[in-house]
Amino acid sequence: MIAEFGSFALILALAFAIAQAGLSVVARMRRSAVLAAAGEGAALASFAGVAIAFACLIHAFVTSDFSVANVAANSHTEKPLLYKVAGTWGSHEGSILLWCLILTGYGAAAATLGRGLPRGLKALMVATQGALGTVFLAYTVFASNPLLRIARPPVEGNSLNPLLQDPALAIHPPFLYSGYVGMSVVFSLAVAALIEGRVDAAWARWVRPWALAAWSFLTVGITLGAFWAYYELGWGGWWFWDPVENASFMPWLMATALLHSAIVTEKRGALAGWSLFLAIGAFTFSMLGAFLVRSGVLTSVHAFAVDPKRGVLLLIILGVTAGSAFALFAWRAPKLAQGGLFAPISRESALVMNNILLAAATTTVMVGTLFPLVRQAIGTPVSVGPGYFNWTFAPLMAALAIILPAGPLLAWKRGDLTGVGQRLWVAALIALGCGLLAYALVSPRKAFGALGIAIGVWLVAGAVTELVERTRAFRVPAVDSWRRLTGLPRGAWGMTLAHLGLGVFVLGACAELGWKGEAAETLSLGGSLNVGAYHLTLETVRPVEGPNYDSERAMIRVTKAGQPVCSGEPDRRFYPAGGQTISGIALCYRGASHLYMVLGEKRKALDGTPVWLIRAYWNPWASLIFLGPVIMALGGLTSLSDRRMRLGVARRRAVAAAQPAAAQEQPA
Amino acid sequence: MRRLQALAAIFAGMLCLAAAADPADRLPDPAQEARARTIFQEVRCLVCQNESIDDSEAELAGDLRKVVREQVQAGRSDAEIKHFLTDRYGEFVLLTPVFSWMNLALWGGPFAVVILGAGLLFSRLRNRSTEAELSPDEAARVRALSETDPA
Numbered sequence: 001m002i003a004e005f006g007s008f009a010l011i012l013a014l015a016f017a018i019a020q021a022g023l024s025v026v027a028r029m030r031r032s033a034v035l036a037a038a039g040e041g042a043a044l045a046s047f048a049g050v051a052i053a054f055a056c057l058i059h060a061f062v063t064s065d066f067s068v069a070n071v072a073a074n075s076h077t078e079k080p081l082l083y084k085v086a087g088t089w090g091s092h093e094g095s096i097l098l099w100c101l102i103l104t105g106y107g108a109a110a111a112t113l114g115r116g117l118p119r120g121l122k123a124l125m126v127a128t129q130g131a132l133g134t135v136f137l138a139y140t141v142f143a144s145n146p147l148l149r150i151a152r153p154p155v156e157g158n159s160l161n162p163l164l165q166d167p168a169l170a171i172h173p174p175f176l177y178s179g180y181v182g183m184s185v186v187f188s189l190a191v192a193a194l195i196e197g198r199v200d201a202a203w204a205r206w207v208r209p210w211a212l213a214a215w216s217f218l219t220v221g222i223t224l225g226a227f228w229a230y231y232e233l234g235w236g237g238w239w240f241w242d243p244v245e246n247a248s249f250m251p252w253l254m255a256t257a258l259l260h261s262a263i264v265t266e267k268r269g270a271l272a273g274w275s276l277f278l279a280i281g282a283f284t285f286s287m288l289g290a291f292l293v294r295s296g297v298l299t300s301v302h303a304f305a306v307d308p309k310r311g312v313l314l315l316i317i318l319g320v321t322a323g324s325a326f327a328l329f330a331w332r333a334p335k336l337a338q339g340g341l342f343a344p345i346s347r348e349s350a351l352v353m354n355n356i357l358l359a360a361a362t363t364t365v366m367v368g369t370l371f372p373l374v375r376q377a378i379g380t381p382v383s384v385g386p387g388y389f390n391w392t393f394a395p396l397m398a399a400l401a402i403i404l405p406a407g408p409l410l411a412w413k414r415g416d417l418t419g420v421g422q423r424l425w426v427a428a429l430i431a432l433g434c435g436l437l438a439y440a441l442v443s444p445r446k447a448f449g450a451l452g453i454a455i456g457v458w459l460v461a462g463a464v465t466e467l468v469e470r471t472r473a474f475r476v477p478a479v480d481s482w483r484r485l486t487g488l489p490r491g492a493w494g495m496t497l498a499h500l501g502l503g504v505f506v507l508g509a510c511a512e513l514g515w516k517g518e519a520a521e522t523l524s525l526g527g528s529l530n531v532g533a534y535h536l537t538l539e540t541v542r543p544v545e546g547p548n549y550d551s552e553r554a555m556i557r558v559t560k561a562g563q564p565v566c567s568g569e570p571d572r573r574f575y576p577a578g579g580q581t582i583s584g585i586a587l588c589y590r591g592a593s594h595l596y597m598v599l600g601e602k603r604k605a606l607d608g609t610p611v612w613l614i615r616a617y618w619n620p621w622a623s624l625i626f627l628g629p630v631i632m633a634l635g636g637l638t639s640l641s642d643r644r645m646r647l648g649v650a651r652r653r654a655v656a657a658a659q660p661a662a663a664q665e666q667p668a
Numbered sequence: 669m670r671r672l673q674a675l676a677a678i679f680a681g682m683l684c685l686a687a688a689a690d691p692a693d694r695l696p697d698p699a700q701e702a703r704a705r706t707i708f709q710e711v712r713c714l715v716c717q718n719e720s721i722d723d724s725e726a727e728l729a730g731d732l733r734k735v736v737r738e739q740v741q742a743g744r745s746d747a748e749i750k751h752f753l754t755d756r757y758g759e760f761v762l763l764t765p766v767f768s769w770m771n772l773a774l775w776g777g778p779f780a781v782v783i784l785g786a787g788l789l790f791s792r793l794r795n796r797s798t799e800a801e802l803s804p805d806e807a808a809r810v811r812a813l814s815e816t817d818p819a
Contacts, residue, residue, distance in 0.1 A: 235723060240718075242718055243718070342793075343793075344793050349789070349793075352785075352789050353789070355785070356781070356782060356785030356786060356789065357782070359781055359785060360778045360779070360781040360782045360785070361778070363777050363778045363781045364777070364778040367773060367774055367777040367778065368774070371765075371771075371773065371774045374773075375770070380758070380759065380770070381758070381759075381760040382759050382760060382765050382770075382771070383712045383718075383759075383760055383761070383762060383763050383765070384763075384764075384765055384774065385710070385712070385718075385720065385763025385764055386709075386763065386764075387710060387763055387764025388764050388765060388774070388775075391764075392775070392778050392779075393778075396778065396782070518689060520689035520690065520691055521691050522691055522692070613690065613691075615689055
């Protein structure tokens, strides 16, 4: 009964989404406030409908109602509660329903929060959001309803893939989708602005909080996925340039570019057309990502819940929505007013260079992901692996990182490169020194690793320099600096944090890639191996019974120069429900570095005694790889909490906020 | 059911990764073994889901590892080994595509975007700066006007 109720709510949500689009369009044409309000009400109702349907699906999973086809295919009675709930979005149908839930949720939020927007623009935004809701809900209702029953319910379900039974991955899709779908509001605002024919500083300011929120969620979502791959797939990698990863990375790059170009549009009225293009592009890449991942058109190490037939439908949705938005762009954008002037050396120029490099980076990822499809179509398949991205993406990002610290120190309109040099030489010296030290002292000697360290330190030191400049530390009395520091707008903190986080990430990634250590041996009990400076001894292996698996658990003692350091308990699990075997790794944290231990298969030695294949990795500074993006996302959220961001509130407090902001905005 | 089979195939490829590290197959010379491992990372496991033979446990990956190790032991160069593989399996077997006209869009695309972007920025900066200043004709007219002005 509850499943049918959910289906009914889903169909109602579709009807409301259609009403939302229709009412809002008519509201804009007749300039009717009543119809606009009705459209906004429909947006809320549509969200409520999807929320009810989603709750019904969660209920079906929690109660293991195997008469629902989706539950039978993806759940199991013995699964822990967290993974029963997470199973809701573990399948194709469930994940699309989650997509719809978040899409209508953003629609409802935009309808409720966008009080400061001009009426026409807002009605068109709600209408576009309604149209998107209509398309995706129609797809859910007619082609991918997760609440359908089956005639003969099985006694036991098929269970969720054990690799997905993991806390990080349980919350990974909601974060990722909040990021993907958050771009829909930005998309709708862009479409609305194109129809209205007006893109100005105010538009950029309305776009910014939505772009920031979506970007922060996407950052966390991608990081969770990378962390999951790092400790669940069992070979210590965290990014494989795999199509599924690339699919999530492209909207992130576009959103990053948008966040920067929208600053230029907001402060200087320039780059309006380009910001619109990025706003449409970011959501297009989100949809492309959903299509690539869900259709199985690309081979990937982690494509779950794949369905080629419905992929075609998703491709049509992608083509129609993105195609019409880009057609609108091509038609209307040339008529938009050009913005303010700026000199070659200026903050505008720095931000434009940021955008050029990010656009090129996005192109790299896109071409690298889609090119194999083209070559396959003409009959000469080709593989594009990490090597390609190392040669294209890495230099682009290095160039971006090198210009990054200069950007915030340049003045708008006309900057002064000598002044920037005077402010940054300390940071440059520190970066160069660290790079040279890493090259000279760390063995084995790695030139690229050392270069990466120099770039990472440059970013971190650049972010600190920026803070020092804003507070005039060391030049005015400490009390004054402190007052300036506490008076900094949150937006400024957000930017500094985001840039600092990027530096931390670069440090971690380069140290890990440059100086990773690996060792593998077949060990009998008491046997040992060396990795990095550590000595690992296999002490015991014992059987352990889990909630829905049987396992063997090893106990490995770690020593360094004879001194005990820590111990790890990697295990090897067998899931009888699906018949899979999964390695559970053990991590030993040494500062920011990790000692990574994996228990492999059991074998027989020549004399018949049991031996186990033990693999261990020394991953220097690996924690920074995941800490960096977390700092970046925190920066995004800090910026989001800036009171200037809050729509509606912004006007009333504009005077109060403008004074300290204006004082801090221009670097001296 | 086909979906389940597909998933099962994926798991089979994923279960026991970094298979190349298995001590049982290792070459006696550590330098040669390190070279073989570097090559493994560049060679695709043809039957797997986007994995190198360094990672994959699949039987074919094991066979390819054996072939590469033998060739490394026989003293053949990296280029020779890759050539041997592409002759047999086509370009698909290499994880880093070669520089060729076929791959022009792949290798040139990103840098074309950089050049295009830089060109647009440059032309905009130039147009605007000439726009802001007076053209020689206009300057001459201003001069003429201010000179003839008797005041």
